[in-house]
Amino acid sequence: MLIVDKITKSIQAKEIVKDCSLSVQAGQICGLAGPNGAGKTTLLNCIAGVLVPEAGRIELDGKDLIHEPLNRKALFLISEDFDEGQFFTIRQMKEFYSMFYQLDEEEFAQHLKHFQLAEKLRISSLSKGQKRQALFSIALSLDLRLLMIDEVFDGLDWNVRRYLMRCLTDKISDESMGVLLVSHSLKEIKGICDHCFLMKDQTIVAQQDLLENHLFRVQLVFLQERKPDLKTLEIVQMEQIGKCWNAVVRGEEQAIRSVIAGLSPALADVQPLSLEDYFSLMTDSSWKGVEENDGEVF
Numbered sequence: 476m477l478i479v480d481k482i483t484k485s486i487q488a489k490e491i492v493k494d495c496s497l498s499v500q501a502g503q504i505c506g507l508a509g510p511n512g513a514g515k516t517t518l519l520n521c522i523a524g525v526l527v528p529e530a531g532r533i534e535l536d537g538k539d540l541i542h543e544p545l546n547r548k549a550l551f552l553i554s555e556d557f558d559e560g561q562f563f564t565i566r567q568m569k570e571f572y573s574m575f576y577q578l579d580e581e582e583f584a585q586h587l588k589h590f591q592l593a594e595k596l597r598i599s600s601l602s603k604g605q606k607r608q609a610l611f612s613i614a615l616s617l618d619l620r621l622l623m624i625d626e627v628f629d630g631l632d633w634n635v636r637r638y639l640m641r642c643l644t645d646k647i648s649d650e651s652m653g654v655l656l657v658s659h660s661l662k663e664i665k666g667i668c669d670h671c672f673l674m675k676d677q678t679i680v681a682q683q684d685l686l687e688n689h690l691f692r693v694q695l696v697f698l699q700e701r702k703p704d705l706k707t708l709e710i711v712q713m714e715q716i717g718k719c720w721n722a723v724v725r726g727e728e729q730a731i732r733s734v735i736a737g738l739s740p741a742l743a744d745v746q747p748l749s750l751e752d753y754f755s756l757m758t759d760s761s762w763k764g765v766e767e768n769d770g771e772v773f
């Protein structure tokens with residue numbers, strides 16, 4: 476559905492996004508994570524047409540998004556720094572977007588009601604979170620193929636987060652659309668996404684399927700000191716500490732276990748690799764994502 480192929484974007488002669496590729500399928504919620512300044516927002520802005528990349532291809536359902544602005548009618552970006560101040564009331568905001576998109580009035584009214592908001596309310600009278608709720612009410616009521624959300628749950632309380640997660644999951648369930656969201660919270664990404672891309676140093680450096688884990692942490696201990704022959708496996712990383720070998724391996728668990736059994740180690744342990752560990756491995760140790768432990772329910 477969405478194909479981003481080798482996108483490069485410079486601002487003031489500085490490369491902000493470099494050779495960046497990703498894809499989102501209909502029926503998928505994809506997360507985009509990465510350290511501050513990696514280029515995530517810039518990439519979303521390129522897809523949304525806010526910025527024009529110098530090189531690369533962006534297509535939605537095979538239609539060019541870079542050079543054909545009308546094709547962008549099938550997508551919507553809820554950006555981090557959206558300026559709601561340009562509208563007087565929620566109704567005015569809705570009417571503005573209705574000029575470009577097909578908006579389901581009934582669905583919009585339902586979301587507003589859930590958030591205990593009314594169309595007549597002045598935007599300036601709303602809190603930061605309520606402004607975002609009004610914008611979400613609009614975005615969720617549009618006839619879209621792709622919804623993109625920057626800092627998805629920023630400024631929203633846990634009840635609203637849960638409601639939005641349910642709405643997004645409902646939206647993609649009939650495979651009529653896909654979602655691409657940026658979050659610094661790996662917990663949020665794990666809670667809602669099917670697939671996650673990691674962006675670092677202006678490009679996508681890793682991705683992981685969150686429905687099926689194909690990455691494992693393998694620990695092997697041999698009685699004699701020797702390097703295990705794991706040639707038939709895809710090794711992401713391997714290190715030796717004395718007689719213990721620690722490896723991160725990509726593949727099917729059964730196949731990994733059977734190769735290991737053939738090596739007859741004194742001790743063997745195979746565990747799925749967590750998203751945090753994988754991303755820590757792929758980035759420097761200074762960024763481990765945000766992992767909340769505050770009892771939020773997701």
Ligand SMILES: Nc1ncnc2c1ncn2[C@@H]1O[C@H](COP(=O)(O)OP(=O)(O)OP(=O)(O)O)[C@@H](O)[C@H]1O
Binds near residue numbers: 486487491512516
């Ligand atoms: N208009 C601009 N002019 C100059 N530099 C810019 C501009 N927009 C972004 N940058 C630079 O590009 C880099 C990437 O910014 P971007 O906002 O895309 O990163 P991000 O991954 O979304 O970061 P964060 O997680 O902090 O929101 C940063 O170093 C930023 O300073």
